[in-house]
Structure formats: C-alpha cells, structure tokens
Amino acid sequence: MNDLEELVGRAEADFAAAVTPADLENAKARFLGKAGQVTELLKGLAKLTPEEKKTRGAEINQTKQKIEALLTARRQALADAELEVQLKAEALDVTLPGRQRGTGGLHPVSRTMERIEAIFGSMGFDVADGPEIEEDWFNFTALNTPADHPARSMHDTFYVDTKAPDGSGHLLRTHTSPMQVRYAVQHVKKHAAKIAAGEAMPEIRVIAPGRTYRVDSDATHSPMFHQCEGLWIGENVSFKDLRVVFADFFRTFFETDELDIRFRPSFFPFTEPSAEVDIAFGSGPLKGRWLEVAGSGQVHPNVVRNFGLDPERYIGFAFGMGPDRLTMLRYGVNDLRLFFDGDLRFLSQFK
Template sequence: MFQTTHHQPTDDKTTMENVNRIVAEGIAAVEAAQDFNALEQIKARYLGKTGGLTGLLKTLGQMSPEERKTIGAHINECKNQFQTAFNNKRDALNEAKLQAQLAAEALDITLPGRAQENGGLHPVTLTLQRVVELFHGMGFEVADGPEIEDDFHNFQALNIPANHPARAMQDTFYVENGDVLRTHTSPIQIRYMLDKKEPPIRIIAPGRVYRVDSDATHSPMFHQAEGLWVEEGVTFADLKVVFTDFIRRFFERDDLQVRFRPSFFPFTEPSAEIDIMGENGKWLEVGGCGMVHPNVLKNVNIDPEKYTGFAFGIGLDRFAMLRYNVNDLRLFFDNDLSVLSQFSRNKRKTWKEAISDLIKQLPTEFTLDSLYKYKQDLSELFLRNEHIEEKIRQTVQILEKNGDIERLDRGYYRKIRV
C-alpha cells in the first residue's frame, strides 16, 4: 500500500527570524572581511555545501507545500542579499588593491615603450593538448559531445538510478525540460557507442563539465578527460597498463608509483580510484576507473557477453595544478595575466631582460658602432627605433641603478655609459 507523507508543522515566524539572523551575520562578516581569502571563507561558511543558508534550504523538504513556498522564497531572497553584499565587497577589495598598486608604482615617461608581447595558451589548454597527444600515440581518437545533456545520456544510460545523489539539485545544474549541464564527459562515450554500433572502440573524451561546487580545489565549471576502450578480450590488466604508461609519460617520471584502490561507480564494475605517490611520500588521488558495467553496454546495444571494456576519468584542471605546482584552482580562471603569462610556451623576455642578455654577449673592448651587428634583435625590441645606442645608454643606467647588472665586468658596458 502507498503511504501518505505527513509534514510536521513549523513555526514560520521562528524560521523567518532564523533566516534573517543568519543572513545578517553573514553580511556583517562580509563587510568586515579584510582580504580575499577571508571573503571566500565567509562565502563557503554561508553558501557552501554545509553553509548556514544551504542548510536551511535542505530543511524545506520537511515542510508543508505552503510553508515551503513562503520560506523557500524568503531564503532565496536572503541568499541574493548575501551574494550582492559579497560582490560589492569583492569589488571594493579589488579597487583598494588597484589603488594601492597605482600608488606604489612610479611611472617614468622617459622609458622606452614596450614591444607587443606574444600571447600564449591557457595552462588547462596546454594540459589538454598534452593528454590528447599522449593518447593519440596509443591509438585513441578524440570524441566530442554537447554540454547540455538529457537525462538518458547523462544518467540513465550510465546505470545511474533515479535516487542517486548525483541527481540532486545541490550537485547538478538543471535547465529547461529536465535537461542538465553535463556533470561528466561520460555522455560522450554513450553517444559515440550508439553511433559507432560495433567495437572496437578506443576514444578519449575531453571537455567542460559542471557541478554545484566551489572552493580552492573545485569549480562550478571544470574540465575532464575520459577514456574508453571496448573490444573483445579487454581486461583490467589492460586498463592498468594503459593508464600507468600514460601517467608516467605525462609527469615524465618512469619510476612514478601508481596504485589502483577499490572503489564504486555505478557505470563500472569492478571500479577503482587511481593514486600516485607524491613528492611528500603521500598518495594523491588523480582519477577514477573501472571495467564498463554490463548494463551500460546493454544500454548502447553492445553485447556484454562478447565485448568488454574499460573506462577512466581524470580532472584536467587538477592535472594542470599538479603539472604547474598551483595550489588554488581559481587562479586559472581569474584572468590575471600576471599569472597566466607564466605558463606561455612562447613567453618573451622583457626589454630589460633582453638588453641585459645582449650586454653579456658583448666583447670586453668595443665601440658603439659594433653594437649595430645586434640591430636586428634590438630593432624588434625597440620597434625599429633608429637611435639604438641612446636606448642602450638609458637602459644600462636603469639596469645599474636597479642592481640588475652589478655582477657583470664593468668593461662590458663602460663605453656606453653616459
């Protein structure tokens, strides 16, 4: 027999007062924050997964429909107030940081202009290219798919039941008609297998994915790469060989220790977490994997009695953090050129660095005329300025004043000092 769910009555006034109290405390804490780290911690305390306002939202399921509508609307309004206060404080901190930077930096209008610097690829893009390059060498091809997915491709076909926590609104972004922003790139595998019809299948599926999460190591939008190999006779041993070879090539360490730790995923059986040994002697999780579940193969019309396969998934953002020794994921997406330019493959030297290097190459005895053999390099640096020697005089003065070339033999530049 079906059972009727009874909701315990709540005190609307008490709940409203509790919401108002929490948001007032949160806004006061935001306004008192002195730096960005404190501001992010406050946001997590109130809007994070275990935050105060988030916790109140989770209690709505215990209320009657009328209470849920009234109190839920009030909680959302308070969340918007908190978010507005957070945005205003963040803008104020950014403005204060800019003003302090402008006040601290002196501007010398007599300095030569800067040449246009070459751009570079984003560190996550560089990491993606590296991953794809390595798997191309193993015979994998790249597959792609839409970022807005339906329930079948994102959940049902992957053996994720209707009551699985991944379907909760606290973890998944829902859009119209029950569609979602894909929570992993596994739907690409489903679409590819349905389209391919028959194995062998060997693909790598990179792309953006979305989950309701945000902190130093998680972002609402992040990048994944998932691999799939379906063929007759594929075993877990093949999975271990392929991934171990990949991870050692990626980090360029033939002695890198890799372990496969038993775990659970609804779309693979058996399943494992993949760990590598860090430089600190501790195991570090880098991905998940397993043998493709027979139900998944059936859902894409592949006979699990004839074919087997393995799948794995890695976070490209996390791999980029490990590759470039970055400890805060948000640095990749703040669009701070002073940070991102450090990862460029084609990073050009500053004009001071280039001039200093040129001076080191000059013979001990020389005249200004001899500098013209470097005209090609210098003209690129100074936008084809014909008065190169004057620029060098100015530059040497600056370098000497800043202590950048004190260690050099003074004979290297004595004849071009003013």
C-alpha cells in the first residue's frame, strides 16, 4: 500500500501546484491519462495470479478514486478562485445612485405652439394644417404678392422646382399664410349655397401654426422656423376686434395684465392697411421696452376675392406671429439656435 499512498500524495502535490485549468489537465494526464501512472498499474495486473489480481485490483481502484476526488476538488478550487477574481473586477459600488431611464419632455417651442392653439381655441378659432411644400399660387399669388416682390427671389425662398410660365411651381412655404387661403376657399365652397342665396356666411376664424422656410441664419433667425398666421373674416369684423384679440392673447400667453400693445403703420401685400404689433411689459427685465411680436392688417380686397368672396360685403383681418420669438420672450432665451442644437442641458430645463 505504501507505493499507492505515495502515488496519491504525489498526485495531491501536483494538483495543488497547478494554478490554471490547463496545468491541472496536464497533471491529470500524468496520473489518469492513457499513459498515466494509475493506468500503468492497472495494466500490470495481467502478470498476477487471480487471487493477487483481485486484491491488488481493489487497492488500485481505491487509489484511482482518491486521485479523482482530489482532481475534482482542485478543479472546484480553481473555478472558485477564478470567480472570486471576476467578482472583484466587476464589483458594484452599491452606495452609488441607481441608473434611471430619463423621461422626455415637450420642446419649448412645442409648448408654445400648444399654448397658442389653446388660447385661440378658447376664442373660437379653428386650427388648420397643410403642406410645407407649397404651390406658388397659394404662397404668393393668392396673397396679392407681385411677381417682382423680393420674397419670390431665390435669395429668400427655397424653390423645389422651376416656376412654369403660367406662374405655377413649388417651394418650401415662406409663411403659413397659404393655409389661410386654403381654409377660406374650402369654407366658401362648403357654404356656397348660402352665399349664392344671399344669406350670411358663417365667419372664417382660423389660425395656421407650423414650420416655414427662408434663406436666413443668425442668432435670431433660422432657415427653418415657426409661424402662426391667423384670419378672421366676416361681415362686421374691424381693427377694434383685432386689438381685442391681441390684447387677450398676449396677456393670457405671458400671464400678466401689465402689458401694453401698440400698432405701427407698415406694409404687407396681403393687407391694407397694415400694421406691426409691439408689446411692452409693465414689469420684469423687459419693462418699458417695445418689442415687435407680430404683423397684422385688414385683409386686402384682392385676397378676399381670391377666397371667392365679395370684398364689399366681407371684411376682416389677418395676422402673423413667430412662436420661436414668443418662446424666447417667455423663457428669457437670447439665442434662437439653442432651440435647434438638441443640447439636453438646455432642453431638460423645460420638462
């Protein structure tokens, strides 16, 4: 038995010296492999008598089992050691705050657009939406814009295709006023029977918020920006109504009654007379400063005719404002480009 006990001792020592699984497999081969020491002892049984073979065979099998048990134990020890190293390398500091999925929020300009729609909706205005690639007729001609107007120039307008001799063509709309025309034309068609019978047509009261495009880019202008155009047409709509609408809108939008409004004479092809609209706050950092916020005017008779209405009977006003500028004033933003940079440090403030 001494030789077998020594064999077990050598196997235990060799297994203990193995520091990697590969080293352990090499050690296993020296004892349990096809040419291993235990295998050679089993081959030597053939030279013994039957009685010796029975006794010696049992002893060798016990030795083999002991060596296999030592091998299994060392394998487990190496696996545990490897796991311990991995756990230390991938340890988590449970004192750190957990990682949470961030929640999104509305863009500040989107907030303004929704606010504009809600306020005008409370005053009975519909909201119209339409194509951003617009026909030249709706964008310019129907709005009484002459053929030589600078806005038609390639320096100010993104044209999608070349304008045909008849004046047709497509472009990225330079304002949302074309939706005033589209909405009014559909409204007139809808009530054509009443108009033909001389009955009063229901008033046209609509706003058209959306994206617009012009060749312009600096701290206060962007090639793509937002506009909200408005239109109110009826038999007895006057400039007085325009002032009341603006006063109600701006005081509600900025949540203050300390706000003055003034109209300055101006010129727009689609309104006559025309006026720029300025506001001044009675308190806050902008106190006492007049700020231009919109353009407006009585709808030009030619535009009313293009709606399909008689300008001698129907009258009203139109206006246009920039939601981007209103957003800058409401939140104290001094650079328009911040709205389009996508910087989460900026946008997260408006959640």
